[in-house]
Amino acid sequence: VLDAGFDTTHPAVRGLKILAFRDFVQELAEDTLDTSPTPLGDNHGLAVLSVLGGYDEGHLVGPAYGAEFILARTENTAWEWPLEEDAWIAAAEWADSLGADIISSSVGYTTWDDGTGYSPEDLDGDTPRITQAADEAVRRGILVVAAAGNEAQTEWGSLLCPADGDSVIAVGAVDRDRKVASFSSRGPTADGRIKPDLAALGVDVTAAWKEDGELGYRQISGTSFAAPLVAGLAALILQAHPDWEPIQVREALKRAGDRALAPNDDVGWGVPYGPSALEAEETLYGRIVDEKGSSVPEAAIVLKAGDSLWRTTSSQQGWFLMWGIPPGEYELEVWSPFYASYTARVLLPEWDELRTTLRREGTPPPTLVCAPNPVGPEGAIFSFPLRGKAEATLRIFSPSGELVWSWVGKLYGERGVVRWEARNMDGRPIASGIYLCMVEVGGKRMATKVGVVR
Structure with missing residues (x-):
């Protein structure tokens, strides 16, 4: 876990199997720079660690509870300097030397306090040094999960590095209704790739916290707390499939996402469903x-x-x-x-x-078409002119005029396309014969005859 510090006295994380800890900020900094851990940094790391793998009966259990942890301080919340990027890279190398399976990173970078740094145009998966290091970690067999960032409503408006990495799992934040959080950084990357890759709960997440010396819990928001949920799920998947490579775990999570059939730059492939990810090999x-x-x-x-x-x-x-x-x-x-x-x-x-x-063959006619026609057991596809966004109603009638099947929905583009399985409204296969198909779009009707052969 790479973060800004860790208070490990909290009961939610006190019993974790922490194998090693290093403070790379202090190790790499010059004497003139104050590198002391801050209360905010210690709390941030505590919260992330508790969401990832903490346990306190009646309060919290993280998905990676029972795993072994390596902790590295790579961030200082009092300032932003390239030293932090150096610390992240050094920590990733250290994690590799210790045999880490997953890096969970809830820190990221854009520009430094002196105005230098990166621009959104640099988020191409290759330019930022931290992104190069993250992709190299994946190449070496470490799954890297990174918070997408909370920059959607800021002047920056895009992802944080290293979330732009093409091998990195960038995680955005959603609420309990799976609606993207207003602050969650959106894609695409500078080279046009969909980002983030996945999303998880990042609004009002229960996390361990220390306030005025008191150890307790609070509801906290940010992609920093969505990322460890995905990292914890990835740990469970690796436990079940220890032979899977990082890219295979990433692909399994994407296929298990609730937007796998419609990924976008708000939440990527969506919120992954763990049991489905376990079956992604098939x-x-x-x-x-x-x-x-x-x-x-x-x-x-x-x-x-x-x-x-x-x-x-x-x-x-x-x-x-x-x-x-x-x-x-x-x-x-x-x-x-x-x-x-x-x-x-x-x-x-x-x-x-x-x-x-x-490969396209011919020009679609300005009318309703069924292919194939006649229709066999595998069904058919109806295609009809749409010319923009419209609500369409498609109905199929028997020779006696009885309604056999209907479909209503909104379609987009030049032509509407609707799939029919050659079944009735109850899902049963219909008999062989000639049927009338009628579609209504924007007040206009089109019709064609369809043969069904069993």
């Missing part, structure tokens, strides 16, 4: 795009191996995620109206995000 995750790199929504994705079959569709942002797929070799098929179908062989487990590019 997943296939990726994105469907066109030749211009734009997302292809509602593309049909089928994975086959012998008699086994997995099916899903891509989200509005083109992302897809399949669960419960045993290791092995599979045939992947992807298709969407007005695109050439795509087939490939896939070997699982696959930890890289699978980016599939579909």
Whole structure:
């Protein structure tokens, strides 16, 4: 744990297995600089450590309770100088020498007290020295979890270093309703990557605190307290899967995020669900795009191996995620109206995000289209002109005029795309025959006939 100091007399952390402690600020500073730990720094580190792995029955339990801890003071809250960056790098090297598995960092940097330092344009994952060190730690086998920062409403307005690292798990803050905290730093990075990577509770987090000499607890907010929650979850995952590399743990957490199908620069891949992360090895995750790199929504994705079959569709942002797929070799098929179908062989487990590019074939007509038509057991995709943001209603009727299936929702872009599984409103497969499909968008109606073959 790299922080601004640690008061380890609090009952929430008194029983932790602390293997070593070093104060790199004092070790590296010149005699002319006051490096004394501050009450704020000691409290900040205490709070972070308690959220990460503390335990006090009836008050608090951290997700990494029972782990072994190495503590390093790398920050001084009284000033901001490059010395702190040097201290962080030295502490990371020390942690590596001691065999650390995870670095949890709730400190970060932008500019120094003399006005020098970094700019938001430097947050490209390569420029800041601390970011280079964090990525190197990951390369050496240490998972690095860093607070994204509390700069959303400041003049800086972006992430803190080293959260911009492409191998670093940057963590933003949400409240108990999973709404992004107003202060939580947003992305993207200077080179256009989505950041933060994940989010966790960072508003009114229960943490150990020392006030006027009294040891107690307080509700505290900040990405500093969201990051240790994710670091603690990562520790549990590593305990269950000690053979996983840091990048695999990071990918597992992203796939288990509640925004895995719609990541954004507010919360990244969202709040991860631990039990799902444990099963991430049996997943296939990726994105469907066109030749211009734009997302292809509602593309049909089928994975086959012998008699086994997995099916899903891509989200509005083109992302897809399949669960419960045993290791092995599979045939992947992807298709969407007005695109050439795509087939490939896939070997699982696959930890890289699978980016599939579909080649457009022809120009979409200004009407409602169903593909394929006739519709088989695998279902079909309806495509229709949208021309912007609109609410659409799609209905399918039997030859006698009975409503078989309907869909209502808001769509965006030039064309709306809706997936139909060839089932009725109760989820049962419908009989073979000719059906009427009607869509209403912005007061205009379009219709087409659809054949179903079983």
